[in-house]
Amino acid sequence: MSNPTSKPTSKPTSKPRQVLIVSGVAAAAVLLGVVSYTATRPASPGAAGSSSVAEVSADPSAGVYPDLEAYARRDASDKLALGRADAPVVLIEYADFQCGYCGKFARDTEPVLVRKYVANGTLRIEWRNFPIFGEESSAVARASWAAGQQGRFWEFHKAAYAEGAKEKGFGKERLAALAEEAGVPDAARFAKDSEGEAARRAVLEDQKQGYALGATSTPSFLVNGRPIAGAQPLEAFTEAIEAAAKTAKAGR
16 A cells, blocks of 8 residues: 655754654644644555545544644735635645655645635635755756746646656756746746745745644645645545634634
């Protein structure tokens, strides 16, 4: 049975306050602001008698850590976000463009969430570049940010996560081709921005936030303070989003 997360090859040497994000049996504990949690590994696709995973409870408060809600930026000018800044639910994704499980989520699950929840104003999705597989991961992360500066992040995201895209690598020529496919209008600006200090700072900020949470694999998610690890089935996300929306509505 495959693990629904991809593991990093390295991480920054600094060790910030951690919220350990790993795959395993769902559980959580809070102590002096340090949260650790695990999420149930999904069953193999089509496995007979398999059950839904991640143990996302229908109880709106189960597995939720209010302090983690602060990781949502809710910045209306954020070019790497989708949906209303004041949406009642924010899903934050920490991902690497070289991660196969991230690609599976991007192709199979995320479009459903966009149609079902982003379109009606319930959900906002905030992307965090979390490159963990070396220089090409960092390069494509910066390139995605650069595409975002021209309003084409999500188009670049789709192109980079297309079936078979990561197998072609993310060298400079390939990144330029992805930008063209995504409809980035100014290729020269894209190339300059991709190598610029602003892109490096933005990616590093996202990466530090992921490591501060203790993320050790991709994809990792927060849904209004509820951690979810791995490319879980659609039902794990819909249950978390609907529980969070219920809580937000009750709090008005």
